[in-house]
Amino acid sequence: MVDPLAEVVALLRPQAPFSKLVVASAPWAVRRSETGRPFYFVVLEGQCHLTVDGPTHSDTITLNAGDFALVPAARSFATSSLDRKPPREGDTVTTPIAPMPGGARVGDPNGPVDVRMLVGNCVFGSADATLLVSLLPQWLHVRGEQRLSTLVQLVGDESRADRPVRDIVMARLLKVLLIEAFRSSASTAASPGLVRALADTKLAQALRCMHERPAHAWTVLELAREAGMSRSAFFERFSRAVGVAPMEYLLAWRMALARRMLRQRELAISAIAEQLGYSSVSTFGVAFTRHVGMPPGRYSRNDTEGMGMNKSKNGIKGKTDAAQAPA
Template sequence: MVDPLAEVVSLLQPSAPFSKLVIASAPWAVRRAETGRPFYFVLLEGGCRLTIDKPGGSDTLTLQQGDFVLIPAARSFATASLDRQPPRADELVTTPIAPMPGGARVGDPNGAVDARMLVGHCLFGSPDAALLVSLLPQWVHVRGEPRLATLVQLVGDEARADRPAREIVTARLLEVLMIEALRSLAGSATSPGLVRGLADPKLAQALRSMHERPSAPWSVAELAREATLSRSAFFERFSRAVGLAPMEYLLAWRMAIAKQLLRQGELAMIEIAERVGYSSVSAFGVAFTRQVGTPPGRYAKAISSAVQQDVEATPEAAPYSA
């Protein structure tokens, strides 16, 4: 059976090369703005509050030891000690922050530590990252998962130790932690996105059908039949859970597959068109251009040119070295 979440995570090509240890003493508060980069928190000790800004409001989470939070496309957020609310976007933040090796010390440097966390941003290697991230929840909060707790403990051990290759090991552990967090959410309620859709058995059937047969001539009515719902009930339920209308989601998924096939360069244009549900190259070209902003042929040439430049810029390694 096709696993839609696994397919999206695989296409995203996640990595976590940037991390730092943050040690905090109450009272403290920090606000920061991001530029759409994925951001994560691993709470190693203690607790804190996290407010994630979103259009029309915000979500506030209370975090405790062992929690993991991933914000796939962070814009702005704030954290604070448990004794206060995270600062609003227009609120002045005066908590002292002092750099330290491998991270930062927040609050009174001589105060008792009430939170120790590993924070940083991830990278999504896929050129379709923005499109694929739109299929994920606005935020992911995982608690009480034994496998994740083990990974968090390993990450914490590496962050606190001074072992050789600590940065490399920490980065690899964080990659596994991020993938495991997304994988563990299939049965939980989260913000709108693919995970919430998969948590609904009826919607999950429609989602799996779209992923198993992206070339099928789907309509809202046909997808509703897959979900054993009326057309109107399916449309409303899908849109509320996933955050996209059914045909918008299908188009986004088809274009992600098309871009992957174009990058691989192994199929003719008509074969790619047929694999994503279009009976002609012209119909596929119109849909692709509208969604991506450039015709598929031009997209393929640009990708091929970029790959060739990378190859030419990379010197050949000597077969043996001293």
Template sequence: MSDPLAEVVGLLRPGVRMTKVVAGAGRWGVRRAETGQPSYCIVLDGRCRLAIEGSPELLLESGDFVLIPATWNFAMSSLQAPPAHAFDTPPVAQGPGEFRLGAQDGPPEVRFIIGHCVFGSPDASLLVSLLPRFIHVRGEPRLALLAQLVGDESRARRPAREVVMARLLEVLLIEALRSTSTTAPEPGLVRALADTRLAQALRQLHAAPARAWTMAELAQEAALSRSAFFERFSRAVGKAPMEYLLAWRMGLASDLLRRGGGSIAEVAQQVGYSSASTFSVAFARHVGVPPARYARAAASYH
């Protein structure tokens, strides 16, 4: 049976760019501008506030995990509202990979791991669009352990460090995304997979992306009427069913072209297009460049 979540994360090719342990005390605040890169945070001890642009403020507690697949503008701060200038005060380094915010003396009131990742896929934006804007998980000890392992590995200088970190992060992302204790899930693939009927249709779609799917066939897989399926899928995923299918096909096609997985006509056939010309038009519209040029650029990059 196809595993849509693992397939999307696998194509994203996640890696670790930076991870650090941050402690805070007193009134403190830190703000980050939108970067388009994934970020995650796990609270080790204490509590703090997280404000993501366009979403209600979150109160984070010990053990909470937050994943932002494409970082939006966000701010973290002490429970007691900090003065405006606190957000312009950089954290103070206290050791390798460790920083302090707010009052520098006394025991910290909160400690958290924050990490910035990178997705190796040059078309990560196509795949990130299938994920929620952010995901907030509470009470999952496995996530705390995985995040700690990522942090430890990032500060060590062991052989094969980058390979180990990439594998750990891939597991961390999947574990976070599949968690059943997600609070108020945002629209995206994760939310749809939690719906048993939509999950069935998604698994079939991922198992046979080249099939000439119709709305009626997908609705039948979900045991729903066409109208009910369209509405339920669009609300859960944030995309219409055929829009999702197109995004997934283009993600697969990009990966095949990068890896030299066949001629343009062969790639077209593998992702459900009967002719190379039809595929080329769809690919250029969705990705921004024709597939032949995309493949040449990928080959020169490697």
């Protein structure tokens, strides 16, 4: 049976080579702006607030020891001690931050430590990262998972030790932690995305169908029948859970597969078009160009994945009433 999340994670190729230890003393607050990079937090000791800014609103969650949080495409976020509100965009933040070996000391350098956490940037090695991240929730927060807690303990132990090949071991542990977070958060993801939809057995069945047979000429009605739902109920439930309409998701997945096939250069464009369910090379070319920002032939001639990523558009554009739009 095809596992949609496994396929997306495999295409993303997540890595976590960069991390720093943050040690803080209350009261403290930090706000930073990003450029869409993936960011993660591993809380080793204590508690803190995390506020993630979204396109329309901000979400604030409390992180406890053993928790893991991931923001697949951070734009701006804030962290703070529990005794103060996280600063909003535009607020002046005066908390002192001092560098220390392997990280930073936040707040009063002589005060008692109330939180220790690892903070860092992930790296998604795929040229499809922008497109695929749009299939993930705005943020992931995992708590109370024994397997993940064990990984957090291992990461914390490794971060405090001065062992040989420490950086390599940390990178491997953090990569496993990322994958485990994707898997563990399926039932707890609060924001729309693939992870949240997979926790719904009816939607998961429809998603598996799309991933098992991407070339099939799926319609919303046919997918609704696979899910055992009415067309209207399925469309609304899918759009709310994933954040985009069913046909938009199918198009995004087909384009991710197309880009991988084009980079591999093992198939002719006509064969790729056929494998993805397009009736002709021209039909495929129009869909690919509209979604990726360049014709498939030019994309396949790019020498590096980075060129393809930089020239591509920002994945799925958002929820639209595309129930009958061709994918």
